Structures are given as structure tokens and as C-alpha cells.
Amino acid sequence: MSLPSKIVCVGRNYVAHAKEMGNDVPKEPLLFLKPTSSIIREGDAIVLHPVSTHIEYEGEIAVVVGSRLCKAQSEDEAVAAISGIVALNDVTARDLQKNDGQWARAKGLDTFCPVGVPVPPPADFDKVELITRLNGKVVQHATGADMVFKIPFLLKYISQYLTLEPGDIVATGTPAGVSPINPGDVVEVELVGLSRVSNPVVAGA
Numbered sequence: 001m002s003l004p005s006k007i008v009c010v011g012r013n014y015v016a017h018a019k020e021m022g023n024d025v026p027k028e029p030l031l032f033l034k035p036t037s038s039i040i041r042e043g044d045a046i047v048l049h050p051v052s053t054h055i056e057y058e059g060e061i062a063v064v065v066g067s068r069l070c071k072a073q074s075e076d077e078a079v080a081a082i083s084g085i086v087a088l089n090d091v092t093a094r095d096l097q098k099n100d101g102q103w104a105r106a107k108g109l110d111t112f113c114p115v116g117v118p119v120p121p122p123a124d125f126d127k128v129e130l131i132t133r134l135n136g137k138v139v140q141h142a143t144g145a146d147m148v149f150k151i152p153f154l155l156k157y158i159s160q161y162l163t164l165e166p167g168d169i170v171a172t173g174t175p176a177g178v179s180p181i182n183p184g185d186v187v188e189v190e191l192v193g194l195s196r197v198s199n200p201v202v203a204g205a
Helices: 015-020 075-080 094-100 104-108 151-161
Strands: 007-011 030-034 046-048 059-065 082-089 129-134 137-143 169-171 186-191 195-203
Touching: 030 104, 059 129, 059 151, 059 186, 075 082, 075 151, 082 169, 082 186, 094 104, 151 169
Parallel strands: 007 169, 046 195, 082 195
Antiparallel strands: 007 030, 059 082, 059 169, 129 137, 129 186, 186 195
């Protein structure tokens, strides 16, 4: 699978997650980028880099842009540009995120973007069910309906500022339930009936 030109992510897009992090829900989507060098696939290891002492999982619903550029003028045009939906783990070095204020280091370390296999998008994004498991235990559970900003709006909004190119990934935010990961853990993010990605966690050198 080829790499996208960019991974566009949305922060604080679930009310409960914003509250658990001590933040308000933003008035507009809060956007940031992850580098493509952070992408890993099913079964690859998430590396706990020694530059951080507090690394957490963030299970997310992500969508993939299709075969044409997306500069959407409407939500319908934005939805038409989506070719796939995919499970994604926005792994985050929480201490770096708090120290830096901006999130390039915290979100962009190598192995910090496990991505599953995309499948055709459903007719109703609100019904997509997200489950994150840590060592087999459910730790996050939400649906697309729980988002502050829904997927069609997000694609329209993002494409006002960034041209979304074929293969680009848009990660739509994580629900409540994040917590640290440690060597020996296994994190699984599943979009029920659609896509999943499972990764072991290892210590970095």
C-alpha cells in the first residue's frame, strides 16, 4: 500500500475526551498533521521511544480520499470524494504534547500511526462503531454519531484550507478512554464489521 501525501487529524472531536484531557470543545475543528513516516500496519510494533515517559493510544475512525482531488464546496461533494474507511491509532506522547504546545513531536514519532486496511465507506458514517481494546479489554467505545463535528462537515471544512489528494487520510478524533501503554501490551482499534488494526507495544532503544 502506497503512502498518502499527508495525514490530517482532528483533535478534541468528542466531548468526553476533551473533558478527560481538561480542555474545552473547540468552536471549529482543531487540525494537525502526522507525518507519513509514522505509519505502520497490522502486526507492526508500536515503539515506546525513550524521549517520552507517557505514551497513550487513541483509537480513531479515519477516512481515505479517493481518486480525485477534494476541494469540496458542499458536504455531499466531500462524501463523494471518500473512497474508504479505516481503523487508525493516533499514538501520542502525552508529556511532549503538554510541554510543546504544538503537537509535531508528540504525534509524529516513528510507529505512531498504525493504520488498518481501508474498506468501502458505509452509507451512514454516524453508525460506524469504534472499539479500542488494550490487551483484549474494551477501553474506548463510540460511534460516528458521538462526534462534535461529523465526517461530511470535516471533509468540507478541511478542504477549504488543504487540498485533499488521492490516498490522503483524515483521522477524525478519539473518544474518551485513553490511557498509557507499556512494553508487552497489545492495542487493537476496530471499526466493527469494517476495519481493524492490532499492534504489539515494545520498548525503544
